[in-house]
Amino acid sequence: MTTSVIAKGIVPRISRGVGGRSRVALAVGGTLILAWAVIALFWPHLAPYDPVHQDPLHRFAPPGPGHWLGTDQFGRDTLSRMLAGARPVLQVAPLATALGTLAGTVVGLVAGTFGGLVDEVVMRVLDAIVVFPTIIAAVLFVALSGRSVTAVVLVIAASFTTIVARSVRAATLVEREKAYVEAARLRGERSWSLMLREILPNVTTTVLVEATSRFGDAIFAAATLSFLGLGQPPGSPEWGASVSDNRTWLQIAPWTVLAPALAIASLVVATALVADALRSRWEAP
């Protein structure tokens, strides 16, 4: 609703506008993501201990000098595990996002550009998958278990493919009806040329928006899968698994749960902030 103008001569309070807010979000979120990325790359140099090293004499050590975030059931250093846990999630999420976005873009573009039977078939298959994400994912997880990381990436990517494909297809259908595409058809451009040269550049915003949103989802999904037990081999310092494994000890060793929980939250929230800021930027007219 519009701010009614106050009595004459008074300049009203100026709204800071979207730009300022999204800049702050972008800065905060970006810094966090960058920090985690650096940690994921260089944790061996940053972590004070080997994250799988067990120290039976110092089990459940509370935070303090020596172990800044304490130790767990096996006497493993919580801080080191938290730092090392950044790597698996930041391996899975970008990979799954890239794969899912790529596949989804191709599928969506083809379905949208060619239309007709191709579109019909593709959409029915997508429907089947998209309607039952949990079921398909659950069964696939179990089926592919033991092939851990690849399975996680594939399963997440598969579910993203459907989401991205639908958005890209919708965007493609909008573009396809636009006059510039008709002009190209009038000139006799071939379908693949229409798709790649005319339509693709104009759905890139959609693709980028999807990719950033999906990236956050991927981290969320990877963390959840890890919580549920799928993912890296046992003992790897994954955050979700750490929350799951250690929640028994919340009463006697809360640090073992809170450290990975906060790590997940910080990364996912940072991603959400960045995605939100970028989206409002890209989608602004």
Next chain:
Amino acid sequence: MRRFLLRRLAAIPLTLVAVSALVFAATELIPGDVARAILGREASESAVRALRVQLGLDRPAATRYVDWLGGFVTGRWGDSYTLKVPVRDLVLDRLGASLLLALLAFVLLVPVAVTLGLVAGINHDRPADRVISVTGLTFGATPEFVTGVILLVVFSVKLRWLPASAQIPPDASPVEALNHLLLPALSLVILCTGYVARHVRASTVTAVESAYARAAELRGFTRAQVVRRHVLRNATVPATSALGVQLQFLLGGLVAVELLFNYPGIGALLLQSAIDKDLPTLQTTAMVLGILYMLVVLGADVVYRVLDPRVRLGVAAR
């Protein structure tokens, strides 16, 4: 409207067949053996083989699939391989439990999220909006098991206000039942509020900045009147689709919460039957969930159509 319904309903069986085939194919990839799972590792190999034959597991996969599908369609859902109870009882019981939790979460979610979204939208780009938006974004980004664990420890283990298990004792009063379900429902509400509020906020902003709202204000209506008469409905109607998405999620995305709060829901059943390769249970669960999902999506669309006169009466009515 009727054509829309018919078309959508007609698509359901097709999709279901595709899905059941997919699920079946995936099941074949799962390592392990249901006969061994039933008899245990110390049973003799010959006993296991005999059981396999007895269960019909020695038949080709396609045969088993077709048999199951035929049975499902004709209402003969059979017995669980492992638990030896009728699949119907098992699935419907778990489904009921999941529905109960999902609906409770939904019932808590809707007023909270819609109110927050409206408040944010009406005050958009003001502090209230910023607080609501950022909080919603943060909570919405935090996995439900993280919030769940924290709720569990605070309210259940430390304060002992609420039970750690969501499983409702058979003779529980409604209040007790609510006590059991409150923590898991809360962790879901916390997760979903941001998403729904965001949608409501967006449509509220659209409504608030719409020409008709401006026109109403220009006619001398107070802001409260404009909000009540014009913004509320126009802001909430588009949110039905967001709510539909959430309900769909709530019905099927509960595995982590079911696990965390030890709730015997359908997500856990699906997973367990997949691990056990308990084909009748797995397939039937998948189907029932699938039908439910589709109906929810359809329901959300129908509600949207009913609520929005433009869609209801057809835009091209000129």
Next chain:
Amino acid sequence: MSGERGLRVDGLTVAYETARGPVEAVSDVSFEVAAGETYGLVGESGCGKTTLGRALGRHLPRGGAITGGRVSVDGTDVLALAPAELRRWRASSLAVVHQEAGSALDPTMRIGAQLAEVLRLQGRTRREARMQVPRLLDRVRLPDPEAIARRYPHQLSGGQQQRVVIAQALAARPRLLVLDEPTTGLDATVQHEILGLIWALRAELGAAVVFISHDLALVGRLCDRVGVLYAGRLIEEGPAGEVLATPRHPYTSALLASAPQLGRTRRTHPLAAIPGRPPAPGEAGTGCAFAPRCTYADDTCRAGLPPLDMVSGRRTVRCHHAANLIDLSHDGPAARAEPTAVDGGGRLLEIQGLTRHYGGTPVVDDVDLTINRGEVLGLVGESGSGKTTLARAVAGLGPQGSGVIRLDGRELAAGVGRRDARIRRAVQMVFQNPDASLNPSHTVRTVLARARRSLRGTLAPGELAARADLDAYLLDSRTDRLSGGQKQRVAIARAFAGDPELVVCDEPVSALDVSVQAGVLRLLADQQRRTRTSYLFISHDLAVVGYLADRIAVMYRGQIVEQGPADDVLAGPHHPYTASLVEASLAPLGKADAYAVGDVTAKDAVGCRFAARCPLRVDGLCENEDPPLITLANDHTVRCHLDATGLPEATALEGET
């Protein structure tokens, strides 16, 4: 002061907050509108007229603020009102009608409820309000008010919606009525009716009416006085008739010169576009804002802001040279009359029995049409008449159907995909929406280069651009950075990349400002003259079609009701529908509507489609039997039951000699 009646605006200044600081959108505007008087505010988009309109109701968008000046209505100082008083004042004294009435109505409420709501605000009881709704609807001449009241906004036509909004405005008995482009986007005949309604109501209301429009001619017909806005300032003001007839400001004059008028053609009166573009708010320097585009500008103009001078009794002009520039008659010399239609070209395009359906309804219904080589065929009709579908069918786009299209005697495939390269090269198209007609991710050079390659053209992108009067520096801009006019120039250059024989122009100028539109029309005319390409030129604006076309076809509800040489079609004797179009753009307001648009529902496809609206209808015949095609003369055919003598004729076309 309190005895003063009407609107008085004094030094009103409105600023917006932007990233670069506050920017004035309206600067120091003063004018008065007496009660019962209609005041027109005219200007191109971006000149501040809408902001000014909103400031009158003290209702600016976020970030906007009135930073100076005074607005009083019947003595009430609007800007000094406390919020609650402001609300009461709005409820009792203000009415605003915006462009696109559809969006001003709550889509989820029935019409009756929305009207009742306003009445309730006036203090009526629920019962009274309900009783009064039909009367209100009747007052804006909506047929069957009871039925309309039960409908939702989307179930009404654009004209009906606008009437409802006007009805809402009337409910309040306002002292100030602000009409912001109330008829833009409506068909000519509907527009004519709405304006007629406003004309009739203004006397009844006795309110001060401010009518905001980009259309000078329209303002001239409706308003008592007119103010011309440029870059947020009033640059000329005076009685409407005087200002339009003898503009004293170069901008006013240029604006008038750029607007096509019925009866003036490209051969007799080439349009003059105003070079450059208006400054965006905050862009104007210290001098006269129009100086950069003004042919009379000198250093004085660029140095200082000209004062608003009283030039004659009731007229003011903001120009340093107002005293010298007495005669700015915008009527250019009736240019050397070129030979009309090019003979000997022979038939280029023949359409026979073309029918196209959307869903179950025929949108193009058994159409026959011919375009000669080197000829511009203007196709005119209201929205929904099927003209775009027809054009697209010629180009090979849209749904398929029966009928034959021949180019040079060779039958064309219905879909562009099945036409061979030569045909595709021969038939090109310029689209309506400039924002969608170019790929926003490509540069101008890419667009033209791709067109040249696929159409096997010979001219380099640079030359193509130059021929379309596009500056070379634009070649490497992405097309989404271009203005609407520039985009259409690129689109035209693209269409001409491969030496087409026929260019289909689908409303190419309808989205453009007047001054820009003039440039594009002129470009189209120039290209045509140079290449002798035939055009199928579509527009809902009779003046635009009349300007460009050699021959005109008139389309109504899927059928060509008239077809013939432009002059003959416009002057008549012509089809009653053509007559209604001509009347809508020329006839004075206030006259009883001969051609009521009414609530025309698509009935069965027998009889004359126009019968329901036709004042010359022969009852029992027209609505039951398909009218015959009668040949008047000289390749001029009309589809009507009346014979040549019974057909209407236009009352003296201006400029027609």
Next chain:
Amino acid sequence: MDMHSQNLLDRRRFLAGSGVAGLLALVAACSGGAGTSTGASSQQSATGSLPATSKRGGTLRAGSPPPPTAVDPITMYDGTAIAIVQLVADYLIWLDKDFTLVPRLAERWETPDGGKTWSFALRHGVVFSDGTPLDAETVKASFDRLLDPDNKSAALSAFDTVLAKGGVAVKDPSTVVFTLERAFSDFPYLVSAGNYNTLILKKDYAGDFTKKPIGTGPFLLQSYDPSKGATLVRNPKYWEQGKPYLDGVEIKFYADDQADLLALQGGDVDTQILSRPALVSPLKGAGDIAIDQVKSTGFIALTLRTDQAPFDRKEVRQAVAYALDRPGVNATTYDGIGALGNDHLFAALFPAAPTDLPQRAKDPAKVAALLAAAGVSKLSFPLTFDPPSKDYALTVQSQLKEVGIEVTLDQRTSADFYGGDQEKDTPWLFTKANLVGWAGRAVPSQFIIPMVKSKAVWNGSKYANPALDAAATAYDAATTDADRKAQAEIIAKALNDDVPVIISVWSGNVRAYNGKKFTGVQAHPASYVDFTSVSAL
């Protein structure tokens, strides 16, 4: 999702290794009728630590994983199902927490001929919960049922070559006589709780236990829901006067360890059926949690394929054995309550355990020397296991890493790990190196015969040593303690030196309960439950 699922699965199969039955069969097969009579030991129940005045009343709520299969006494193998059935039905003989035999439905047993025939005198006055009196016919029917191959009971393999169909006869209404295929001195173990399927059920039992739960046990099964739990109430017709003290037992199912434990911490349940030492012990004293612990003869076997590189070299197997820090394993997997193992199958609890073998300890220098001797410069191998062995696997991996041995963890679902064909390809018997959990057994032969004898049914290391085979046979045939000890020493030395299986720690077992509300809850080496002596505080 997978791990969760695996957890579900594995917890339910926690007792998978506790099948005493199959092993007993093998013991029997080789022990050739040594006629040591253990009969007629009318030992009193060892649950003596009760306060003199036990309060009656109260309901004990116990958490447990849901059984993976239908609860059927004939085929059950998982801990929860066994516990539920043990509360409702009874054995002829109970196996107590210290492996002694306690008379239950049989008051006395004797063998007149050195182990070929056994007669069991039934307790008088025992009635089933539906009022049917217990008689010899019922007992005969119960064993005939187990002996019928169509019923697919794992107990059948326990009776293999010892007791065949038709070997059970009714002498008089209160005496049952078993005529064995051959003399077998440890036969009472085969009809005790140690062979957990040997519950005495009514004659007309038809496989629908949860629908018609009729037994002679201390409780009645009132309701059962495969996803939620079981409700049991006191059996008023229970034969032991005054017991049980509790009004009832409520078993709640928790599909997940952590949920189970959180419920205990949050007071939703009072005890657990299956407690894991590593999970439970750290909580001792936190809140109201009390823990009872027992020594056990269970262990997690690190089995190495002796017929495949790299473990076909004895030095390599020894190197792995010397790389382990056994007290460290005990601390992380059993919270220190276990006993150190020495890579042979004689737990210190077994009387015949050799005492003069030096305890193997971590020795990095020796590891290096052994690997060098074997010509292995860098040892790395995959370790296959299922989730219950996860903690152990992690510790092994961490400890071996410290001496430069790289272990890649290959975790399978339990279904996968134990699936496949036991004669061809099942992972738990055919992978290069794996971890298999074995629950406690009463006598060492129960491990030796199936696990390390040449071509034995569960010989996952594919170890073949004729000397050991001979000693194992001699051990079972031995009639004096000295002879047994001598044979034990041969076996132990061979295993310790050849290292087909690394046994680093003998497990302890625990049961956690709410010590402020209940007393008398006891741990059991095989996690069996006997709640007859539990009372509320």
